[in-house]
Amino acid sequence: MEKLEERGHLLTEQINPNSRNLDGLTSLELVDLFNQEDAQTLAAIAKARTELAEAIDLAAESLRRGGRLFYVGAGTSGRLGVLDAAECPPTFCTPPEMVQGIIAGGATALVRSSEDLEDRKEDGAAAIAERRINELDVVVGITAGGTTPFVHGAIEAAKQRGATTIAISCVPAEQVAIHADVDIRLLTGPEILAGSTRLKAGTATKMALNILSTGVMVRQGKVYGNRMVDVAVTNRKLRDRALRILQDLTQLSRQEADRLLERSGKRVKLALLMHWSGLDAEAGDRLLERHQGNLRAALQDRTQL
Structure with a gap:
């Protein structure tokens, strides 16, 4: 030193x-x-x-x-x-x-x-x-x-x-x-x-x-594409961001995106998996856990359920 x-x-x-x-x-x-x-x-x-x-x-x-x-x-x-x-x-x-x-x-x-x-x-x-x-x-x-x-x-x-x-x-x-x-x-x-x-x-x-x-x-799988899919929905700004991510990636209306977000427990990543795979929240959660939270890997594996 x-x-x-x-x-x-x-x-x-x-x-x-x-x-x-x-x-x-x-x-x-x-x-x-x-x-x-x-x-x-x-x-x-x-x-x-x-x-x-x-x-x-x-x-x-x-x-x-x-x-x-x-x-x-x-x-x-x-x-x-x-x-x-x-x-x-x-x-x-x-x-x-x-x-x-x-x-x-x-x-x-x-x-x-x-x-x-x-x-x-x-x-x-x-x-x-x-x-x-x-x-x-x-x-x-x-x-x-x-x-x-x-x-x-x-x-x-x-x-x-x-x-x-x-x-x-x-x-x-x-x-x-x-x-x-x-x-x-x-x-x-x-x-x-x-x-x-x-x-x-x-x-x-x-x-x-x-x-x-x-x-x-x-x-760590915290991102899908360039989207902040693990964003913590803790205030108005972040809720708005979560809804915009869901709308942009799913083409849902804001009301539909809001309902999906609520069904997922305010977890954007899980909401996307639920929408694209047809799984309910519990099954989607298990699939994400199997892939250490990686949405892309979970989506690729969804047909094996």
């Missing part, structure tokens, strides 16, 4: 020559510069495509075997992990324990700066032990600069417990080594505001987490 005074050479800490006169720019020039620099996030994601795909496959397999997915980080990195985890239950109807975010400093750090807590490597290890992480689980350590002790402690503890480990950082491997099963490097370059990794590094990290969690849920 590197000492604090030795961080200046890190890619995320370097000075961006394109923004040396940042305080002299007009507002329009500032916006244009951000737009120009943010284009590097797309290139960074593209260069990490192989590692991201590997991470999706490993995490999906772990969840299929009953494991859990954890994001671990501090500051902006931790908040991004917590955000992605929090979005999974309403989007994919996952139980809250399936995808979890761990941030240095706990819930308080989500709204109040607690950057000093990222230096406690032992706290990262303790967070892993507290959640009884095991060989079925996946731990994603997120650290833009690659050096956060809290994250390193968590990754090391997770490896000792047999968990699959994934690292996401924004510095080259030759600058900081991170010993994880999958090492994702999002090289977005120096920030417009030197060292402020909530900017390009944060944007690229959010993109990577979007890809990772969505990819895992696609592999």
